[in-house]
Amino acid sequence: AAGVIQSPRHLIKEKRETATLKCYPIPRHDTVYWYQQGPGQDPQFLISFYEKMQSDKGSIPDRFSAQQFSDYHSELNMSSLELGDSALYFCASSLTDGAGEIYEQFFGPGTRLTVL
Amino acid sequence: LAKTTQPISMDSYEGQEVNITCSHNNIATNDYITWYQQFPSQGPRFIIQGYKTKVTNEVASLFIPADRKSSTLSLPRVSLSDTAVYYCLVGEAGTASKLTFGTGTRLQVTL
Numbered sequence: 494a495a496g497v498i499q500s501p502r503h504l505i506k507e508k509r510e511t512a513t514l515k516c517y518p519i520p521r522h523d524t525v526y527w528y529q530q531g532p533g534q535d536p537q538f539l540i541s542f543y544e545k546m547q548s549d550k551g552s553i554p555d556r557f558s559a560q561q562f563s564d565y566h567s568e569l570n571m572s573s574l575e576l577g578d579s580a581l582y583f584c585a586s587s588l589t590d591g592a593g594e595i596y597e598q599f600f601g602p603g604t605r606l607t608v609l
Numbered sequence: 610l611a612k613t614t615q616p617i618s619m620d621s622y623e624g625q626e627v628n629i630t631c632s633h634n635n636i637a638t639n640d641y642i643t644w645y646q647q648f649p650s651q652g653p654r655f656i657i658q659g660y661k662t663k664v665t666n667e668v669a670s671l672f673i674p675a676d677r678k679s680s681t682l683s684l685p686r687v688s689l690s691d692t693a694v695y696y697c698l699v700g701e702a703g704t705a706s707k708l709t710f711g712t713g714t715r716l717q718v719t720l
Contacts (some may be wrong), residue, residue, distance in 0.1 A: 526707060526708070535710040535712060536653060536710045537649075537710070538707040538708065538709065539673060549706070551707060567679060583652045585652065585708075596641070597643070597645075597655035597658065597659065598650075598653075598655065599655070600653050600654065601652055602652070603652055605650070
């Protein structure tokens with residue numbers, strides 16, 4: 494079965510540079526989520542999109558922005574990178590079901606961003 | 610959002626049954642309980658979800674008492690490959706809602 498695709502898998506940037514992470518959700522999934530997981534930490538929600546509109550926002554820095562395109566893929570843009578941005582960035586997708594249905598998010602393999 | 614509390618770590622031998630309990634005293638009427646598993650450097654993976662009583666799938670069982678203030682994830686006959694972090698999450702199902710991860714339980718399975 495098709496899974497969530499993230500690219501690139503690894504990314505190395507210098508401080509103050511920019512980075513763009515891409516996410517391709519499972520076909521027919523209408524919601525995309527972005528999570529950040531720092532070294533030794535638990536995943537933290539950044540932002541989500543439902544049907545190409547921002548649906549929720551978490552602790553996402555103002556230096557970061559994201560969008561979902563017409564083909565449902567999503568991009569997380571990160572500017573003025575800082576050392577503390579080094580983390581695993583996961584994208585997840587889901588299909589919004591009616592009440593009472595099992596609801597799960599499918600996570601991608603992640604992009605490991607290293608800021609030097 | 611209902612806060613969850615679970616043990617930081619657990620150890621088990623291969624072949625044993627493992628039960629991880631999560632407390633969620635402030636769970637709301639519309640909240641479901643969901644468990645995710647995460648291996649190092651991989652994205653979390655859905656294990657099981659329930660609202661009340663008992664839910665079982667091919668991987669695990671989830672026991673939820675009547676007051677729903679806690680839940681127990683049961684992994685039958687664990688193997689070395691079950692070594693992972695297990696997260697208990699509480700939130701509304703059926704909506705495009707974020708997952709709020711607390712501190713998960715690090716399960717170490719040894720021979």
